[in-house]
Amino acid sequence: MTHGLIHHIELYVSDLSKSTAFWGWFLRELGYTSFQKWEGGQSWKLEDTYLVFVQAEERFLDIPYHRCRTGLNHLAFHASSREFVDEMTKKLQQRGVTILYSDRHPFAGGENHYAVYFEDPDRVKVELVAP
Template identity: 30%
Template sequence: MKYKYGVGISHLEFWVKDLEESLAFYGALFPLIGWYALTSTSFSCGIHELYFKEMPVQRHDTVGVRHICFHAPSRAVVDKVGEWLRGIRADIIRGPQAMPHYTEQYYTVDFRDPNGFVLEVAYMPDIEL
């Protein structure tokens, strides 16, 4: 069977407490790492789609995905994201910093979005999938 886009993840749906706040945050973050707006509530890197829905639910800790890591094309992009995060006073968990215990060139910044989701932007040229 042929697939139009190949196998893999088609999209991710984020439920957020404040759609406008989340769209402002991701609308600034995504261009830094090469993503673009598809619609007023969705973004893409050309392969995957991520979209947002405002839901009237309280945040609960749960098991599941711990974080989403976005690939950066260079260390400079990771540094640019780190600078932007500091500028908006985001909750930075770690970085930008090297993580040589992962691989020699792994360079990352981990942070929380306005909803508390953990995100990572990492440069990892020596990792093969």
């Protein structure tokens, strides 16, 4: 049953090529596949849910995103296991992605919350959570 599940999330980004390189790799690792692609955007889909990334218009690029303002704080994804979180953490580090809260990793969310936190190219926080 899909009633109530997220259909899609659309994010406007400052540099579509950087964002699609970052998100494309990460989402493929989670099992998403490329769904739609057009001049100003791209999406990836997993089952009935998809994520869309759209190039923000030039006139809005002087207002930088910050997750502590009104709006989106972060996106959190399920991981299949703690081992997968560990594998992804290594891959993120190899790609030069900063791990947030590294002094408390992988328990930055609390002693019973095993996850890795990091940022996309626009500094949107992303969380990958083990069961």
